[in-house]
Amino acid sequence: MSKVQLEIVTPERIVYSEQVDMVIVRAANGDVGILPRHIPFVSPIIGETVRVKKNESEERIKVNDGFIEVRPDKITILAESAVLSD
């Protein structure tokens, strides 16, 4: 299964940078699940939780004032702060 690079960047550092299977966020017009090779897409993130699926497991990342930029090979989330939670 193909993967996509996910980066979560805050003004202080790059919080997260890994190959993942799927990213689920609440975008401006509702939830979106983003798989590899998604068309380019930009939206603010409503809510705080980003769900990341990777190798059958799921991670949750809390972001504050986030923003998602999607390219076919790379997803970037820009946020003012981000915390990995388990």
Next chain:
Amino acid sequence: MGQSMRDIKRRIRSTENMRQITKAMKMVAAANLRRAQTKAEKGRPYAEKMRDVIVNIARGTKGAKHPMLESRPVRKTGYLVITSDRGLAGGYNSNLLRTLVQTLSERHQSKDEYVMFAIGSKGRDFLKKRDYPVIDEITGLPDAPTYEEVQEIVKKAVGYYAEEKYDQLYIVYNQFVNPIVQRPVNKQLLPLSSGNLQEESKSPKTTYEYEPSQEEVLSVLLPRYAEALVYSALLDAKASEFAARMTAMSNATDNATEMIDTFTLHLNRARQAAITQEIAEIVGGASALNG
């Protein structure tokens, strides 16, 4: 004999104490500088990424409109002046403030044309004492500020622009070139100049799909970008401050060492003189007896 040996000894001791202090300050500044530099580096991807997206939007839409992109008639100019809270940093603050005063007198006729936003107590005191219009001030910033801690400042600075307290905003700070050189700069921050944004970005052009709309994405993104720029300027200023302090304290330590050497020489000379005199007295006394 100019000074007694005891006086010279006392001066040597006090200079040694001073040297210890300046040496400690130099080492603290060096450690802080390293930290500030890594912090500034780690923050770079965020602003770059954001710029990429904004450039893409700006190129994709003909005439994307947003108050932060458009210049309006300038009634007031805002200056965000970043100085330090503490002194003993060589020419760090005075260089910056001197260039600021110079630019102000070149660019403006009267004090009604601009307002100041002072960061750091050195700059605030300087500006207030000379009756410059200071609309806001922030002091006591930590040595390694986190984004959360400075968020308030950057939001305020960008907010004043939105409230039309000023129609353009310049940011005045010491740019970090290398540990020896810090250059005072005066950069236009708002409105985000189109030249700044239209530079070719490294990433290839992509057509995005925007949710909910291009305009709204832009209106969320632009203030954040401005905030990121202020934050990176702040980190840069902090790095410069530590670099300036390190250089100043290093010089102070060298000077103290030099002084100690001179005093030690004086001390030796005084001691030798005392011994010579004593011998001369004894010899003189003996020859008087024998005579």
